[in-house]
Amino acid sequence: MSGVLEREASAERRAELAERLERVRGRMRDAAGGGPVPRLVVVTKNFPPSDALALAELGAADLGENRDQEAAPKAEALAGRLESPPAWHFIGQLQSNKAKSVVRYASAVHSADRLSLVKALGGAMSRALQEGLRPDWAGASLDVLVQVSLDDDAAGARGGAAPADVPRVAEAIASTPALELRGVMGVAPLGADPAPAFERLAAVRDALRADHPGAEWMSAGMSQDLEAAVGAGATHVRIGSDILGARR
Numbered sequence: 001m002s003g004v005l006e007r008e009a010s011a012e013r014r015a016e017l018a019e020r021l022e023r024v025r026g027r028m029r030d031a032a033g034g035g036p037v038p039r040l041v042v043v044t045k046n047f048p049p050s051d052a053l054a055l056a057e058l059g060a061a062d063l064g065e066n067r068d069q070e071a072a073p074k075a076e077a078l079a080g081r082l083e084s085p086p087a088w089h090f091i092g093q094l095q096s097n098k099a100k101s102v103v104r105y106a107s108a109v110h111s112a113d114r115l116s117l118v119k120a121l122g123g124a125m126s127r128a129l130q131e132g133l134r135p136d137w138a139g140a141s142l143d144v145l146v147q148v149s150l151d152d153d154a155a156g157a158r159g160g161a162a163p164a165d166v167p168r169v170a171e172a173i174a175s176t177p178a179l180e181l182r183g184v185m186g187v188a189p190l191g192a193d194p195a196p197a198f199e200r201l202a203a204v205r206d207a208l209r210a211d212h213p214g215a216e217w218m219s220a221g222m223s224q225d226l227e228a229a230v231g232a233g234a235t236h237v238r239i240g241s242d243i244l245g246a247r248r
């Protein structure tokens with residue numbers, strides 16, 4: 001995918017995105033039941049920069065991506081088109097050698113799951129700041145969440161640190177200049193009731209806050225399990241297909 005925006009979204013596509021975005025916002029308000037409504041991270045992976053631009057113009061201030069090769073050119077394309085570009089949230093498994101690229105556009109990384117990655121992100125951030133490679137719109141610090149495995153087996157089929165390892169990863173983030181520890185992220189296990197998994201994630205977040213009062217974020221909930229996540233206290237939901245459509 002190239003960094004240039006080859007075409008704009010059609011009027012029809014724009015209307016469809018507007019309607020689906022509103023429908024998801026309605027579900028979030030209903031799920032919150034009068035309580036605080038989480039932030040919506042619209043996951044634009046597998047969809048063209050024209051859709052991301054249309055969504056940003058419709059008021060989506062937070063966009064999510066899970067592959068650096070796709071996210072980097074998309075972020076660049078939008079930065080060239082908008083006075084205030086959206087905040088990009090990196091939500092996927094991240095190889096340490098991609099940290100250097102990710103810190104040139106991401107405001108937040110939701111998927112820190114090991115000490116080596118925290119170290120790579122910290123090093124990449126300080127170099128990017130020194131060399132002026134981090135754009136102002138991405139922010140002077142990087143918000144980082146510890147991804148917690150919510151799978152019953154410790155192998156973590158859907159990624160993340162085992163709950164017992166979370167304090168060490170969190171401590172490493174908190175003690176790295178230019179990284180801001182914000183909280184936790186989780187993906188519900190496949191084929192199981194998401195509600196208890198999100199309750200476990202909330203408990204991990206609450207335990208973390210005893211030592212790190214600023215670690216308030218809980219990034220949880222996708223198209224299929226948004227309501228369960230909001231019910232468990234998610235502060236950020238990550239929604240792709242219910243807004244953009246089925247991914248090819």
Ligand SMILES: *Cc1c(COP(=O)(O)O)cnc(C)c1O
Pocket residue numbers: 043045066091092187221222223224238239240241242
């Ligand atoms: C793709 C993805 C999402 C969005 O999933 P949908 O089911 O399309 O809403 C959320 N979180 C992560 C980590 C993802 O990779």
